[in-house]
Amino acid sequence: MIAIIGAGRMGEALLAGILDTGHDPAGVLITEARQERAEELRERYGVANVSAAEAASRADTLLLAIKPQDMVAALNEIAAALPPGRLVVSVAAGITTAVLEKHLPPETAVVRAMPNTPALVGQGMTAVAAGAHASAEHLARAEALLGSVGRVLRVPEKHMDAVTALSGSGPAYFYLVAEAMIEAGVLLGLPRATAETLVAQTAVGSAAMLRDSGEHPALLREAVTSPGGTTAAALRELERHGLRSALADAVEAAQRRSAELSEG
Numbered sequence: 001m002i003a004i005i006g007a008g009r010m011g012e013a014l015l016a017g018i019l020d021t022g023h024d025p026a027g028v029l030i031t032e033a034r035q036e037r038a039e040e041l042r043e044r045y046g047v048a049n050v051s052a053a054e055a056a057s058r059a060d061t062l063l064l065a066i067k068p069q070d071m072v073a074a075l076n077e078i079a080a081a082l083p084p085g086r087l088v089v090s091v092a093a094g095i096t097t098a099v100l101e102k103h104l105p106p107e108t109a110v111v112r113a114m115p116n117t118p119a120l121v122g123q124g125m126t127a128v129a130a131g132a133h134a135s136a137e138h139l140a141r142a143e144a145l146l147g148s149v150g151r152v153l154r155v156p157e158k159h160m161d162a163v164t165a166l167s168g169s170g171p172a173y174f175y176l177v178a179e180a181m182i183e184a185g186v187l188l189g190l191p192r193a194t195a196e197t198l199v200a201q202t203a204v205g206s207a208a209m210l211r212d213s214g215e216h217p218a219l220l221r222e223a224v225t226s227p228g229g230t231t232a233a234a235l236r237e238l239e240r241h242g243l244r245s246a247l248a249d250a251v252e253a254a255q256r257r258s259a260e261l262s263e264g
């Protein structure tokens with residue numbers, strides 16, 4: 001039995017992805033504080049909403065997808081009812097395995113994970129790091145669960161804030177670029193629906209080449225850039241407006257924020 005504690009945006013992405021892989025909804029519980037949200041998910045996915053204590057006592061694996069600011073309160077509720085031998089996986093930004101362990105019964109196996117919302121469509125990217133009491137079997141169990149909704153990479157825990165900044169928040173950067181490109185297409189006079197289709201499929205195609213061709217992105221970009229052509233004219237403007245340094249500053253800010261969240 002799996003329990004997802006906190007079924008907001010990330011919790012739902014994981015829930016939907018896990019069910020899509022053929023997991024029986026009867027084997028998944030949710031614990032969601034907002035009643036109307038719990039009801040919506042029950043209707044959509046057929047999963048039951050139970051108290052944190054019931055989730056802790058019935059599920060072998062607890063997946064915590066609540067905000068970092070709500071984490072300690074939720075851990076205290078779970079800790080009171082958690083039998084030995086359970087696996088607790090947290091996807092909260094900035095919450096270290098040490099903090100999780102401190103608020104759970106001694107020796108509890110914890111895994112810190114950082115997924116992203118494309119898990120909803122089975123294309124997630126998750127990084128995992130084991131806590132002090134998580135065995136190889138626990139880590140493998142967390143990897144199998146998160147691997148059902150995309151790719152999984154093991155990282156040292158010290159890299160988790162950087163991972164959060166890059167792949168955890170990363171989808172938002174791509175969506176912002178997509179949004180801006182669609183608006184630019186509309187500015188050029190394209191119908192909005194046309195611009196949306198052009199941008200979405202260009203994103204999908206570019207992402208597939210980036211992942212599957214084995215080529216460095218710089219080479220893929222060069223292949224689009226004809227001498228004296230349109231792409232070179234566009235790229236010069238992107239460089240002039242500081243796209244690279246904007247991204248470097250952005251991921252640094254995200255990493256800092258992730259580190260701040262661990263301070264409570």
Ligand SMILES: NC(=O)C1=CN([C@@H]2O[C@H](COP(=O)(O)OP(=O)(O)OC[C@H]3O[C@@H](n4cnc5c(N)ncnc54)[C@H](O)[C@@H]3O)[C@@H](O)[C@H]2O)C=CC1
Binds near residue numbers: 010065091114115117
């Ligand atoms: N949204 C994203 O792209 C990603 C989010 N995360 C992490 O996932 C966590 C959740 O983020 P979001 O889904 O964006 O936030 P959200 O606000 O959409 O979801 C949090 C949910 O938890 C519920 N909740 C709060 N306290 C609770 C409690 N004690 N018991 C049961 N339910 C409770 C809230 O009602 C809400 O539905 C955060 O820790 C975030 O760092 C990690 C990776 C990506």
Ligand SMILES: O=C(O)[C@@H]1CCC=N1
Binds near residue numbers: 093164168169
């Ligand atoms: O914005 C956030 O804090 C969460 C963590 C990574 C993506 N969303």
